[in-house]
Amino acid sequence: MxxxxxxxxxxxxxxxxxxxxxxxxxxxxxxxxxxxxxxxxxxxxxxxxxxxxxxxxxxxxxxxxxxxxxxxxxxxxxxxxxxxxxxxxxxxxxxxxxxxxxxxxxxxLAKHAAAYAKMIRADNARRVLCAHAERLASTAADPGLPNPVASVLGMADDIGRVLDSLTGQFVPHPGSFPRTALPPDVPRQASEEDLDEERLLLATATAYPAEVRHMRWLTEADFLLPLHSALWQSITALVHRGGMVDPVTVLGEAQHRGLLTGTLTPKDLMALVSTPAGSPEYWGEKILQRALIARAQAVAARITAYTDDPANTPHQLITGSRRALADLNALRTRWNRATAPKSASTGAPARSGPRPRAGPPRQTAVTAASSHR
Known part of the structure; x- marks a missing residue:
């Protein structure tokens, strides 16, 4: 030997x-x-x-x-x-x-050239998909983009086109979904400004519940703070039941949902929903935008995990990546509904002058709250 x-x-x-x-x-x-x-x-x-x-x-x-x-x-x-x-x-x-x-x-064996070529194309598909996922992740993490949602969705569309191209090149097979262990979702970091915008949404939604009726595109999962998510559910429940909405009725709904604790008194809760400023839709869109960007980062991490696993075949990469993109496309659909021009067919009321879509300066909040009261 x-x-x-x-x-x-x-x-x-x-x-x-x-x-x-x-x-x-x-x-x-x-x-x-x-x-x-x-x-x-x-x-x-x-x-x-x-x-x-x-x-x-x-x-x-x-x-x-x-x-x-x-x-x-x-x-x-x-x-x-x-x-x-x-x-x-x-x-x-x-x-x-x-x-x-x-x-x-x-x-x-020279006669196996076709098989060797297929292996090379499969590895290239993995590298190309990984590179696109990395670009999606870096775009979603860039705080300086003038239009982050458009940029992120554009990168997602690029991945979709890559997947369309690869689909015709590799034959489907049984067991097409990847078995890769996915990384845990990274907890979303909440700045004080982010939380302030959620509080402003809750207060303006309480002040102008008629507009909330047309905001089904915003869900409790979009919020950073669980308390804010639960209060949004309380407000929307009142709105969609046709109930009266003000800080006291929101307090009652929150009580029934078990939100009052030793650290959150009734007075604290009513204060939280009593200082409106701007339009509910404006703050809602900002919250949804953050949720969409965070979902894009999670999708990029998921696709990268698939491409990093050499056990996945090209068809498994395609199938897993398409499912990951579907999660982002669900938020895309809600974003499109939120930002689409309103028409008579939607039944949505036109925004009034005192509550422009553009967010007001922070110092106007007290004035707005006083005028409401």
Whole structure:
């Protein structure tokens, strides 16, 4: 048996990551094409951009670009191999004749070129999908975007187009949903400004319940603070039952829902819903926007987890990613309903002048509360 020398524990080779499976698929395919150039027809629709290795991509480009040799002549000399090397070397300086011969020797069976090409395309699909998920995550985390919802949804649409393209390239199979353990949802961070906007929504919703009737696009899951979520449920329950809505009736509904505790007195609760400012729809849209951005980050993390799991086939990646996007599209639908122009057919009342959609300065809140009382 050949002796394999043991490496010292501190040897740098211990820290060199092992090549990924696609590395061997690329070597096998290139070896097959160098042996039998006619096998190039079996690799469609493979292109150079599908390769993980730049050197391999340049070599594949040279093979595709150059006219194939006569099979009889190719079997007798290395002229065509030398031509391929000379064509590829300017774009891959580390390439040499020795490596080409290594590729030829590495190929198990040239007739399996189509299978090797499929492995390469599958790995490329994983990388492309991962890159798009990373862009979605970075876009959702960017606080400086002028229109964050449009930017995030645009990135989500890009992922959808990638999935549409991949769907036609890989055959479905049983067990198509990935079994990857998904990362836990990251708790949403709430700034004081965010919580203040939720409080302003609750107060303006209590002051102007007629507008709340048309805000079914906002749900309790969109709120950052559980208490605010429960109070929103209390207010909307009163509105949709046709009940009278004011701070006292909201207090009564909250009492029935068990919201009064030692740390939340009746006086505290009524104060929370007694200082309206602006329009309920304005504050509601801000809350929904935050929820949509947070959902985009969760979707990006979920797709990244799928792509990081090498056990997932391309079809499993497609299926899992589509389901993840469906969660974001549910918020997209609600966002579109919230921001769509109101018409007579919706039954939504026109906003009045004193309560513009644009949020008022914070200092106007007391004035608005006084005028309401």
């Amino acid at each position: 050949p002796h394999t020398p043991e490496l010292d524990e501190d040897d740098d080779l211990d820290r060199v990551p092992a090549p990924k499976p696609v590395h061997y698929a690329e070597q096998a395919l290139l070896g097959a094409l160098l042996l039998e150039p006619a096998r190039l027809a079996d690799t469609e629709p493979l292109i150079a951009q599908h390769f993980d290795s730049h050197t391999h991509a340049m070599l594949f480009t040279a093979i595709r670009t150059l006219p194939p040799p006569d099979p009889a002549d190719h079997a007798k000399d290395t002229a065509w191999l030398n031509t391929v090397l000379n064509h590829a070397r300017p774009h891959a300086p580390g390439l040499n004749a020795s490596y080409l011969h290594t590729l030829v020797q590495f190929c198990p």
